Amino acid sequence: MKVLDIKDVYKIYNESEIQVNAINGVTLDFQEAEFAAIVGPSGSGKTTLLNLIGGLDNPTSGEIIIDGTNLATLKSSELIDFRMRNIGFVFQAYNLIPVLTAKENVEFIMSLQKWSRQERDARTYELLKAVGLGDRVNSRPSRLSGGQQQRVAVARALASRPKFVLADEPTANLDSRSAATLLEIMEKLNHEEKITFIFSTHDARVVKMAHRVITLEDGKVVSDDKKE
């Protein structure tokens, strides 16, 4: 089942001055439970593409359709609500809330969605256990290693059962061992939760584990390889 459809999307910065075509006519689609990596050199448009897919930025032209909804048709407040219900984010710098514990960080988005306490607790413990932090639920981010923080971020991204998770360079700040652990966890959750994962990455290990590798150059898709 198609969860994401990107149709001839352009993103042009500084339109009135010197034009920079960050995304240059990208057309892609993603199916449920895909585990895809977007690769390419710096400045190739990976992060811009993820921001457009996540509704954090608007395309100059083209359409992004998530589960049948064209993002361009949504008002600002509707888009925020849509993001909350359909998209999970994992950021390069983890971006956990420092004053909240691992558990509170994970259940935060469920609180925004007004899940009941029992539902929140069950889902939070399930996810933290799945990312190997069942014994660190009450630890604050400052008490966790980088790898552990990123695992909490993955749990947070999956908490509300989104259609897909966007991860911008998730292993960039991690050592090789933490990166490997994180990737194994993400692959396992992708398999178990049937949630699509889309990463932007430079990391060869991520590329190696991805089921699909999309290569961008100068904002264009130059290859789209699916592994069997």
Place this chain on the structure above:
Amino acid sequence: MRSLVVITSVTIGIFAGVFSVALMNGMIAQRVNDALNEEISDIQITGKKFRINNDPQLVINNPSRVLSAIRSVPVIGGIVKRTTITGMANTALKSTGVQIIGINTEEEKKIFTLFKKIIPGSGDYFEKDSKFNLSLIGEDLAKDLGIIRYIIDSSTINNLREKRLPVPVVNKLNTLTGERFLNEKQFVKKMNSVFSAREAKKYGRIIKKEAWTFRQGTRMTLTFLDKDNNQVGAMFRIAGLYDVSNSIFEKSTVFVKSTDLNHLIGLTDSSFHEIVVKINNLDQTESITNMLAEKLPDLEVLSWKKLQPDLAMMTDMVQQFYLIFGIIILAALAFGIVNTMLMVVLERTRELGMLTAIGMNKKKVFSMIMLESVFLSLIGGIIGMIISYLVIRLTEHTGINLSQYAEGFEALGYSANIFPQITAGFFGIVTILIIITGILSSVYPAMKALKLNPVEAIRNE
């Protein structure tokens, strides 16, 4: 740390504001109390034209009718009758204009507390019988008339030594042994020439108090017009000196026995110019004044607010003054809170960007900043109010002694010992104002937070 700075600044601001208001409340309450208990009481009744021309002939006619009319009004706490006349007080050294009030001492004690204000050692409140005319004058009038002298002798120095004045100060004072000063001005001038400014400020008051002398039974002459407009002069011995917080009252009011005064003016013993009425409930002053005015249309009935309009204006305006004062303090605090909350937004750019990205809507982001601002303000405010409450409780009975500035305070009619006081309702108003301040000062930072672009915010390193 940042939150602590905001909480501390709000705490200090609220404490300063609440305690200042409590001090002002205390000062005003003391001034009103003193005026009502020592000077004018609640309501005064005189002949229609008496206050304008002070004619001694304008006594209250048919006094029994008037008194029974007053007694028929409920909540009357006491009535005194006075003979009042303007005149001059004279000594060999000086003369000054005064108001001479003839009183019945037993009646007066039921309404006024002046009998408690006699300076120890200066005499008494007409307690002793005397074949002479007696008068009671204020300490400041005594100073003006040159009745109070300042003498430095061996007993003065011994007393000061016992009070543990530093040896160098006592030694300097020793050089003045045997000197007499006719008035306070000369004495102070000498003290300032002998002592350093710091010593004069620190010990001047104690030395002055010790060097102060007054001879009981000192005489002065009071001159005034009798009922037939003839100049009358009579010698009065000073029975005692009173000391109240209002220097102007002290300098201008002489009390004598009404029988003595009536005799000199040429009035009968039962005649009087003025009836002073005390009521049991001050809140009913105006209604009872109106009631009495209706019952006694041929007389002038004035409440204390009409008798001392400056005092009335002060008590009426004080609430508005507090409001302006509060707004100034809270506005200053608001700028601090705005600044801090802007720092919060700046420091949490990434966090706010992430929250917006994962689906926190604008209303919730706005509320989050606002709640934090209100919370910090309220915590600081509550601590400030608790500290204020404790300090007020600690000082409301002992008072805050500002005797170094006593002359300045007394010149304005205030006591130099201030008893701060505050009402519980005031804390409620302050709490509401703090919440409003917290909300208002969060608007601009919250608007800034809403304008953050999540893409830029997350990218922010």
